[in-house]
Structures are given as structure tokens and as C-alpha cells.
Amino acid sequence: MNSQLKRGTLELCALSVVSRGDCYGYELVNRISKCMEVTEGTIYPLMKRLKDGGLIESYIVESPEGPPRKYYKITQSGSEELARLSEEWFEFTESVNKLLNREDE
Amino acid sequence: MNSQLKRGTLELCALSVVSRGDCYGYELVNRISKCMEVTEGTIYPLMKRLKDGGLIESYIVESPEGPPRKYYKITQSGSEELARLSEEWFEFTESVNKLLNREDE
DNA sequence: ACAAAGTACTTTGCATTGCGATATAGTGAT
DNA sequence: ATCACTATATCGCAATGCAAAGTACTTTGT
Numbered sequence: 001m002n003s004q005l006k007r008g009t010l011e012l013c014a015l016s017v018v019s020r021g022d023c024y025g026y027e028l029v030n031r032i033s034k035c036m037e038v039t040e041g042t043i044y045p046l047m048k049r050l051k052d053g054g055l056i057e058s059y060i061v062e063s064p065e066g067p068p069r070k071y072y073k074i075t076q077s078g079s080e081e082l083a084r085l086s087e088e089w090f091e092f093t094e095s096v097n098k099l100l101n102r103e104d105e
Numbered sequence: 106m107n108s109q110l111k112r113g114t115l116e117l118c119a120l121s122v123v124s125r126g127d128c129y130g131y132e133l134v135n136r137i138s139k140c141m142e143v144t145e146g147t148i149y150p151l152m153k154r155l156k157d158g159g160l161i162e163s164y165i166v167e168s169p170e171g172p173p174r175k176y177y178k179i180t181q182s183g184s185e186e187l188a189r190l191s192e193e194w195f196e197f198t199e200s201v202n203k204l205l206n207r208e209d210e
Numbered sequence: 211a212c213a214a215a216g217t218a219c220t221t222t223g224c225a226t227t228g229c230g231a232t233a234t235a236g237t238g239a240t
Numbered sequence: 241a242t243c244a245c246t247a248t249a250t251c252g253c254a255a256t257g258c259a260a261a262g263t264a265c266t267t268t269g270t
Contacts (some may be wrong), residue, residue, distance in 0.1 A: 007227065010227090016204060096118065102125070115256090131217065220261100220263080230253090233250080238244085239244080
């Protein structure tokens, strides 16, 4: 899969999933994996960037199986960014599709 | 504009424009600029990569105004790559849109 | 004659980021 | 004991958008 395509959309995808309910890194990887190939090596650094940017917060919860989980929760700022990125994504795909289908000129 | 979104799609866009008729770098920049922000610093290195990969060929034509123009022409291999990238782009946007609109789970 | 603006191509270097690889660590089954 | 699954974190490489700077030709205005 073209890894370059994912740039700029993973942030959007992660924020979107977290906005529908708190979840932890490993869970996020599995959930996003249903739509595109991603690994921990991508998600964990991404979540750290989002947290550093104040778009998400995290809290630790003991797990019944395995090590403690770090849950992520979207912030007000994160929700606003999600809305902005969604709009941007929509407009971008529209633009590209127009360029691809243009028969005229 | 989110420059990360462009990664992986610029190659597709450039191939698509060239496939509809030979054109030169400066022209490409202006044409793609109508849909997304791009500059020569992005397009010229990209065309070099495409040429190195055998997806396009080039030939010089004297210009009535200004320096000679380097025209680009898509190759058979380039047409096949264009078809592959188009399909990939379509499937990718479908996947992301599904993930964004998912209310269930 | 000279400057500015438009056309046109090329190269350098930086910043971003996906991801393979690796380390660490707990639980449960064979 | 060994394997498999769950779970987080970090290192380093490769890819690439793009600002910036350089080269160079033509036209237009002063």
C-alpha cells in the first residue's frame, strides 16, 4: 500500500476514531487496520504528537489481561481540529477527483 | 494547505494531466495550481523522478517567448502506472470516508 | 540603455513522518 | 519452558513537499 497516501490522513483518522469514544493505542491500531495498513510504529508516535499538540489527553487504566492501557480522550481543541481536518479532506479529494476526471481544457 | 495530503497524489495528478496531452513543467505547475497549491520546487523534482522511473519521456522545444521548453510525454509504462494509482486513490478515499462516517461499532 | 516582470528549468537543504526493527513486560495456553 | 497475544515506547531510515537561490531568455515600460 502506498504509504505516502496516508500522510496527513492518519491524524484525521485517529482523531475521528477517538472522538467516537475513548480508546487505547493497541485498540486504535486494530480499528484503523480494518481500513488501512498501520502498525504500532506509526500510531504511538502519532498519539504522542497529538497529545503534545493538546488535541488529546490520556489516562492509564489497569488491564485484566496484559500491561496497563493508556486511554486517549479527545479535547475541545481536538474536536475543533477534527472538524477542520474533515473539511480539508473533503475539499482536497474533491479537487483531486476534478483534476483526474477533467476531459476538457 | 496541508502539504502532507499531497504526498502520494501529486504523482497521480501529474501523470493524469500529462496523459491528456504533452506539456512542459511550467505549464504543469500552472495547471495543477488550479486545484492545489504547488510550486516549481515540487514539480521539477517530481518530473525527474517520473522520468528516471520510465513513466514519462521528455523532449525539448524552442519557445517563441522565453527559454526552451521541456515537454513531457507519458509512456506505456506510465499509462499502466496511472491506471494503478487511480484505482489505489479511489480505494483509499473510500476507506477513509468509511472510517470517518462510521457511527456503529 | 536599463529595470522590471513574465517565462522556464535546476539544484540544495530542511522538516515532516510512515514504518521496520527492537526493547520491555504482563497473561494464558500448549 | 515456549509460544502467542496484549500493550507501550523508541531508534533510525527513506521519501518527499517546498522555500530559496541560481541561470537564462523575452517583452514592456521609462
